[in-house]
Amino acid sequence: MRALIVDDSRAMRLLMGRLLANLDIAVVEVGNGREALDVMESAGPFDLALVDWNMPVMDGLAFVLEVRQDRRFDEMAIMMVTTESEEAQVQRAISAGASEYLMKPFSPQLFAQKLENLGLAIR
Numbered sequence: 001m002r003a004l005i006v007d008d009s010r011a012m013r014l015l016m017g018r019l020l021a022n023l024d025i026a027v028v029e030v031g032n033g034r035e036a037l038d039v040m041e042s043a044g045p046f047d048l049a050l051v052d053w054n055m056p057v058m059d060g061l062a063f064v065l066e067v068r069q070d071r072r073f074d075e076m077a078i079m080m081v082t083t084e085s086e087e088a089q090v091q092r093a094i095s096a097g098a099s100e101y102l103m104k105p106f107s108p109q110l111f112a113q114k115l116e117n118l119g120l121a122i123r
C-alpha cells in the first residue's frame, strides 16, 4: 500500500505522514498538483492520493480533473483533505472524480474512518 500526500503545508504533510506511517502505509510527499503528476509519471501509480485543495502552481481540483482523464490512474483513490467545507465545494470535488472528502481539522479516528470508507486494505 502506497500513498501520495499532496499539500503545500509542511505541517499537514508531516501530520498525515505520521498517521499513514502508523497504519504501515508507505508515503511520498509533494507540495502541489504539478509535482504530484511528475512523481506519478516517474514512480508509477499509487493506491491513494491525499490532496489539499488550495495549493500554488496546480491546486487540488485541477489535479483531480487531470488525473481522472488518465486511465493509468483509474485504480487510485483520491481523498480531498481541505478546509473548503461548503457543500457546493464538496460536490465539485466529487464530480471531478474525488473518491472521498475530509475536512480540516480532523481527528486521527476520522482520518482512519475515511480510509476505511475507501475500502483500502489497511491492517
Ligand SMILES: [Mg+2]
Residues within 6 Å of the ligand: 007, 008, 009, 052, 053, 054, 055
Ligand atoms: Mg494548502
